[in-house]
Amino acid sequence: MDADTYQPGAGDLIDGRYELKDSLGKGGMAHVWRAREVSGGREVAVKFLRHDAEALYCLDPHEREAELRVRNARFRREAGLLGTLDHPGITELYGSGSHQGVPYIAMRLVAGVSLRTFLDEHNPLPLAAAVAVAVQMAGALACAHTLPVVHRDLKPANIMIDNGGAVVLIDFGIAKPLRADATRYTAHGSTLGTRGYLAPEQLLELEPTPRTDVYCFGCIFYELLTGRPPFPLGAESGLADKHLHEEPLPPSVYAAGIPEAIDDLVVRMLAKRAEQRPPVEEVLETLAPFGPRPGDPEPRPRTCPDPTAPLRRPPDRAPQPHPAPAVHAATSATGEEEWLDNREIEHLCTLAESEIDAGEPGEAAGRLRGLTARVRKEWGERRPLVRRVWQGAADGLRLVGDFGSAARLYQGIDDDLIHGEGPAERAERAVVRLRLAECRLAFGELDAAITVVDAAGRTAAGLPPEIAARVEAVRGAVDAQLTARLAGPGELGA
Structure with missing residues (x-):
């Protein structure tokens, strides 16, 4: 068989x-x-x-x-x-x-109902229930976008609400990792996604970004709030044109009691241009104050299942984060931990840098990730070893494809940990910004990367040759990735 x-x-x-x-x-x-x-x-x-x-x-x-x-x-x-x-x-x-x-x-196995079934049975939703679904969706999407991965087929049928009210994203069948080396599996000329929940760039067969999911999320959130999608699904003709060109009316036109901040958020999520949409982290931050809180009463009318329950009645014991790998510290006479051991951290950085140079970040690079906050707290922002820890942690995360976490560390290095304007500092700042641009390339931020690559070239031109060579090596690698992105889909599409 x-x-x-x-x-x-x-x-x-x-x-x-x-x-x-x-x-x-x-x-x-x-x-x-x-x-x-x-x-x-x-x-x-x-x-x-x-x-x-x-x-x-x-x-x-x-x-x-x-x-x-x-x-x-x-x-x-x-x-x-x-x-x-x-x-x-x-x-x-x-x-x-x-x-x-x-x-x-x-x-x-998610035992419950699809959001499509839930909406068909409970229409319109209480505001608290609508926001509870959206908050949980945003949290799951933020996890996917950190890698970064784009779902590309967000719709009510691909979202489940389990019997306890937890919202779960399902069907990553056409999801796409946004690494520059990700293989393409879709023939150019075929549009992926579901009618009525497609972002303009999907309709135009352009490269997706995390903001593509934000548009689809906006369509769903609009329906959660109003009981109808931003553009009616009944007519076969004209729907794509509406998504491409027509501005949706604010949700408050169709439903009373929607706070102005949520009204504005949904309109921005449905912006035609991807760069004008908020990232999902901003969506989550905006919605959090409007979501149910522990101890809040059950919303009326009741729904079954109740998506507010996980927010109103959080688990008695939340999952504990994995502890950072242990690093020996000096101790006081009472045995209490006082400070990190300078030589041990230097040795750990050397091991991590060897892993990174080999292109295979391992245990040492992983241990650095758990030390970034602590070394900064104990040693401040001007000690070179603090910057070395952050750099090693960021480089390790970038090499394993966790571009979101790496970008946050690179941004922190650029903002707070590089001091001075000498040739070495200027070169280091250029390299960090290039690595940050490389991470953001994975999120489709091409224009910003072009600006950084050009600026790094000008910086390198004014540096001594031995220092400029390092900047140029990194600039060349990032420029090659940028060129591949700008070339667009080849024989196989997104």
């Missing part, structure tokens, strides 16, 4: 690990089943790539084979992304593999 003939069925034992129970539904690309994990007995969701999708049978054999290669690659990428994203609002990966030639992904 091969992938073209295998059909999942109740009772099937998948890869010796998951026993299928019942079908949860199928779409154009995948079929999802409820299953029981044999070893532990927990219920999981198992998602199979469909080789029997109707759209495939419209293709000739050569086209069908090519399309299946793309779908298989995209399915593997989804498994990889789920294994990287760590947030309660994103389904975590339990396992992946192939059964009878058909790829599968096993993940957390």
